[in-house]
Amino acid sequence: xxxxxxxxxxxxxxxxxxxxxxxxxxxxxxxxxxxxxxxxxxxxxxxxxxxxxxxxxxxxxxxxxxxxxxxxxxxxxxxxxxxxxxxxxxxxxxxxxxxxxxxxxxxxxxxxxxxxxxxxxxxxxxxxxxxxxxxxxxxxxxxxxxxxxxxxxxxxxxxxxxxxxxxxxxxxxxxxxxxxxxxxxxxxxxxxxxxxxxxxxxxxxxxxxxxxxxxxxxxxxxxxxxxxxxxxxxxxxxxxxxxxxxxxxxxxxxxxxxxxxxxxxxxxxxxxxxxxxxxxxxxxxxxxxxxxxxxxxxxxxxxxxxxxxxxxxxxxxxxxxxxxxxxxxxxxxxxxxxxxxxxxxxxxxxxxxxxxxxxxxxxxxxxxxxxxxxxxxxxxxxxxxxxxxxxxxxxxxxxxxxxxxxxxx
Ligand SMILES: *Cc1c(COP(=O)(O)O)cnc(C)c1O
Numbered sequence: 174x175x176x177x178x179x180x181x182x183x184x185x186x187x188x189x190x191x192x193x194x195x196x197x198x199x200x201x202x203x204x205x206x207x208x209x210x211x212x213x214x215x216x217x218x219x220x221x222x223x224x225x226x227x228x229x230x231x232x233x234x235x236x237x238x239x240x241x242x243x244x245x246x247x248x249x250x251x252x253x254x255x256x257x258x259x260x261x262x263x264x265x266x267x268x269x270x271x272x273x274x275x276x277x278x279x280x281x282x283x284x285x286x287x288x289x290x291x292x293x294x295x296x297x298x299x300x301x302x303x304x305x306x307x308x309x310x311x312x313x314x315x316x317x318x319x320x321x322x323x324x325x326x327x328x329x330x331x332x333x334x335x336x337x338x339x340x341x342x343x344x345x346x347x348x349x350x351x352x353x354x355x356x357x358x359x360x361x362x363x364x365x366x367x368x369x370x371x372x373x374x375x376x377x378x379x380x381x382x383x384x385x386x387x388x389x390x391x392x393x394x395x396x397x398x399x400x401x402x403x404x405x406x407x408x409x410x411x412x413x414x415x416x417x418x419x420x421x422x423x424x425x426x427x428x429x430x431x432x433x434x435x436x437x438x439x440x441x442x443x444x445x446x447x448x449x450x451x452x453x454x455x456x457x458x459x460x461x462x463x464x465x466x467x468x469x470x471x472x473x474x475x476x477x478x479x480x481x482x483x484x485x486x487x488x489x490x491x492x493x494x495x496x497x498x499x500x501x502x503x504x505x506x507x508x509x510x511x512x513x514x515x516x517x518x519x520x521x522x523x524x525x526x527x528x529x530x531x532x533x534x535x536x537x538x539x540x541x542x543x544x545x546x547x548x549x550x551x552x553x554x555x556x557x558x559x560x561x562x563x564x565x566x567x568x569x570x571x572x573x574x575x576x577x578x579x580x581x582x
Contacts, residue, residue, distance in 0.1 A: 201452035226436030245412035257395030260409030267424030271304030273332035285525035316345035347485030357388035404447035461568025510535020
């Protein structure tokens, strides 16, 4: 079979799956249009502002819309948040005091957050160095949350628990909404006061329900992933309880300044329009992920998740035997990118990551992983973590080249 025939056969198989995902995208699209209508978005809301950024109505309106869509009391949506790690780190530093206890209840957190916490090296400025007590509850043997161990670990001294929705650089499945609900319930039953925080990176709009509606207190993510829709040029968001948002805003700017300051130097149309497009772009990524899963499964590789398994994020992991194959895979993704397509990739050190990592991201927005991109840390089992795709057609194009290489056609 030639590559196109392999793709067409996979698409035939995926038809029903695609329809289910289209329905989720439709519901999220409707939710967002209704929110824009209710908030009476106008062209002047897109304008840039300067200096202190007092009275930036568009910025405040965008935050109200985020709060509304994520069913939260309040939101921080800022271009000054430099990444997802920054948004999550701001929540941790804004809410935790020396002596407080933080537990990551679904195993180790994302690599960059391990460094923020100071898990391995409690360097100056990390949470542990500042006196925050940290522990982890490992996953169960199937790679899922260990509800019993979680219940036992949460006590009246637990200030906050951290839940990561996406798989990160592991082969465990992403959490689904039902699991997030049950995790919140498990923690709150033990201690009503414990703050439940969700790292929502890559999870937004993969379902019709978001973590705040599951009872989470605070949720954060990156605008150069799902909710930026591929248009947001930078930034992060945080949604949750008003009182918590206030404390985090005091940390991000300064006490008593909070959310009132912060000029919008970049045109805000990109943030509004990106959010408007986000459900559709997430759909493109999800369809692409299913296609990659199916074709690599057919070619005999282990894929996580499988094409017909539920998805709580946009990430597709594929396991290879060697770093050489991983590098070849990433190079193909790079070569079919609209930007920097001729760049040669290699494993290298990246700020915030302890291990060498290769990142294919020939993207319009630097490092944007809602655009078709792929990362692979230098560790066993050698796997690629593929995500994004602004158009399904781009994913299909990449699939074509990947089949030609990995099917030996
Ligand atoms: C991407 C990501 C982050 C944050 O990464 P940044 O590159 O700093 O935006 C955090 N957690 C998870 C699970 C992620 O996928």
